[in-house]
Amino acid sequence: MNFVKVSAASPKVTVADVEYNYNQIIDLIDKAVEEDVKFIVFPELSLTSYTCADLFLNFSLIKTSEIYLDKLCNYSKNKDIVIVVGAPILVKDKLYNCGVSIFNGKILGIVPKSFLPNYSEFYEKRWFAEGIDIRDSYIDLSFQKNIPFGVDLIFKDNNINFFIEICEDLWVAIPPSSYASIAGANIIGNLSASNEIVGKASYRKDLIKNQSARTLSSYIYSSAGVHESTTDLLFSGDLLIAENGGILASGERFSRESQLITSCIDIEKLTFERMKNSSFTNTLKNVPKFREIEIGFKSLNFKTFNRFVDKHPFVPSNPKEIEERCEEIFAIQSSALAKRFEHTKSKKAVIGISGGLDSTLALLVVIRTFDMLGMDRKNIVTITMPGFGTTDRTYNNAVDLCKLLNCDFREINIVEASLQHFKDIGHDKDIHDVTYENVQARERTQILMDIANKEGGLLIGTGDLSELALGWCTYNGDHMSMYGVNGSIPKTLVKYLVRYVATHKMDEESKAVLLDILDTPISPELLPKGKNGDIVQKTEDVVGPYELHDFFLYHFIRSGAEKDKISFLAKEAFKNDYDEETIDKWLDKFITRFFTQQFKRSALPDGPKVGTVSLSPRGDLRMPSDASYNSFR
Incomplete structure (x- = not known):
């Protein structure tokens, strides 16, 4: 599935006690090997400890460090894992703060730190030389000759391209990883010793997230822990694994024990993002050349998939962001609609209200727009149109909602x-x-x-993104409007937004109506109702659960994922909700409908893009209406 398991590790250390530190490091390596990890990143100068100060200028420490690098190489034999450890390396009378990449008994390459902090509490230039200009170079150590040395090394295995930078390298205006990512690096390992002061952790986390987003990469960050010297500073052992702007895993700061965090990196998703983002490879024209060092993993398989897979990727997962996200979505929808009203100089809106979710959300957007523009809600013409399948529940909810919101309410029965x-x-x-x-x-x-036409108003479309993806709309029926406000809102998010308004913006009577709409089975109500007047035609019985289809849609469009991968991720995310046969059944249905119903999306009315996925033919999806699904099933 093009996943690779990686780790960030922060061992207990004793300052300047290389043997002790080595033993802590190999304990963490053993744990990582048990978890089938392929890259493990340790903190800056982790073999000696970062806070040795002037002891770095003592040959005993430098030579002992080299001895244990040799031991670490021997220890790595027959272990299918790249070990990235921090150590001081003496080259031609200059000492460098380095990241050493070790695999299966030998050093693959050594990367010197490009930028040395020499301000505030840092004064690394007292001991180390900057490595920023070292390229296309090789060095010898006592136990291995002709080792690639420089800031131009990318460690490669098929489509995995790993690059090393060290602490301060991330904090400069253009980090080395920016150049490396354009040259192909998709996993960045940062060996760090970042001390703690109030507020620094959140800034550092944002920095790592942002760099992983800018470089469309995964970023493995490992920092020195609390057992470094506390003469003047404290380090927390901060561990983070990020991917394209999101945090996949994080450690416990200030832990007094050695720590190891792991996660599975989605290499294929990163490749897709880079393929799609045409600005990425054109960011810098004069990118320096990099040397590619082959790794040669025996296998990338792992027994345990420990990456969190969100069941509802369109819905905000952070409770702290709920209100802010909902307000932003409504602001996008209503501001876009307001612009259309100003442009057309229309004074009225016309909207069909069924008592279902989509028309309810669209009405709430229209209400907000009219309030924002200072327009009378009586100019919102709400029309309910009972048919053969209309139930008392949906009818009453439609009537009550329109009246409670003080709109112009009309009823036109379509049976005759x-x-x-x-x-x-x-x-x-x-x-x-x-x-x-x-x-x-x-x-x-x-x-x-x-x-x-009669009222001189705009007909507001109510159909949502999920319906468009499945083609669950009538061509030139509910498929058409004069402006569609829900066209990039998936069904799972529609529910979320309506619930948000119900619980945060409404009086108790209106809230009760909205909550009952939320509890009503999703249905177009086009088939006759049951003997007891209940809904017979339930959409999810026909096309499948919307939460599954929204999941399929997100990964198909947002990541370009193949069917097998979508199935794998869905079975991970919904393992407690659906059996594997059910997931595969509805995935087949999704792919079939998505391809055969493209002609409806090719003729969509205007409407604003709200989230990262849109199916507008003028925006995100330019797809032939007669494309075959055979290669995708």
């Missing part, structure tokens, strides 16, 4: 018009096929369009 149309086209009213359903959908749209 539909029956007349059946006669006109020679269709038996007792045959409940697609014609039976679409006649009603198109009759409703005709009514809405004509009233919009």
Whole structure:
């Protein structure tokens, strides 16, 4: 599936006690090997400890460090893992603060620190030389000759490209990893010794997230821990693994024990992001050349997949961001609609209200827009159009909602018009096929369009992103409007937004109506209702659970994922909700419908893009309407 498991590690250390530090390091290596990790990144100068100060200028420390580098190489034999450890390296009378990459008994390469902090509490230039200009160089150690040395090394295994930078390198205006990522590096390892002061941890975390986003890479960050010298500073052992702007795993700061965190990096997703982002490779024209050092893993397989897979990737997962995210979404929808009203100089909105989720959300957007523009809500013409399948529950909710929100409410029953149309086209009213359903959908749209013309208003579309992905709409029926505000809102997010408004913005009476709409089964109500007046036609019984389809859509569009990978991720995310057979069944349905229904998306009305996924033919998805799904199933 193009995942690779990586680790960030922070061992207990004793300052300047190389043997002790070595033993702590190999204990963590053993744990990482047990977890099938392929890259483990240790902190800056972890073999000696970072806070040795002038002891770095003593040959005993330098030579002992080299001895234990040799031991570490021997220890790594027959272990299918790249070990990145920090050590001082003496080269031609200059001492360098280095990241040493070790694999299967030998050093693959040594990367010197490019930028040495020499301000505030840092004074590394007292001991070390900067390595920023060292390229295309080789050095000898007592136990290994001709070792690649420089800031131009990328460690490669098939589509995995690993680059090393050290602490301060991340904090400068253009980090070395920026150049390396353009040259192909997709995993960055940072060996760090970043001390703690109030507020620094959150800034550092943002820095790591942002660099992983800018470079479209994974970023493994490992910092020195609390057992470094506390003569003047304290280090916390901060551990983070980021990927394209998000944090996959983090450690416990200030832990007094050695720590190891792991996560699975999605290499294929990073590749997709780089393929799609045409600005990425054109960012810098004069990118320096890098040497590629082959690794040669025996296997990239792992027994345990420990990456969190969000069941609802469109829905905010951080409770602290809930209110802010909802407000932002409504602001995008309403501001876009306000611009359309200003442009057309329309004073009225027309919207069909069914008592279902989508029309409810669209109405809430229209309400917010009119309030924002200082327009009278009585100019919002809400129309409910009962048909053969309309139940008392949805009808009453539609009526109550429109009246509670103080809109112009109208009711137009479509039964007689539909029956007349059946006669006109020679269709038996007792045959409940697609014609039976679409006649009603198109009759409703005709009514809405004509009233919009009559009133000089805009017909507001209500269909959502999930319906567009599945083609679960009637072509030139509910598929069409004068402006669609929900076109890039998936069904799982529609529910979320309606619930947010219900619990945060409404009086108790309106809240009760919205919550009942949320609890109502999703249905177009185009087939006759049951004997007890209940909903018979339930959308998710026909096309499958929307939470699954939204998951499939996100990974298909947002990551370019293949079917097998989407299936694997879905089974991980929904392992407690659906069996594997059910997931595969609806995934097949999704792919089939997504391809066969593209013609509907090719003729979409205007509407704002809200999230990272849009199916507009003028924006994110330029797809042939007659493309085959055979290669994708």
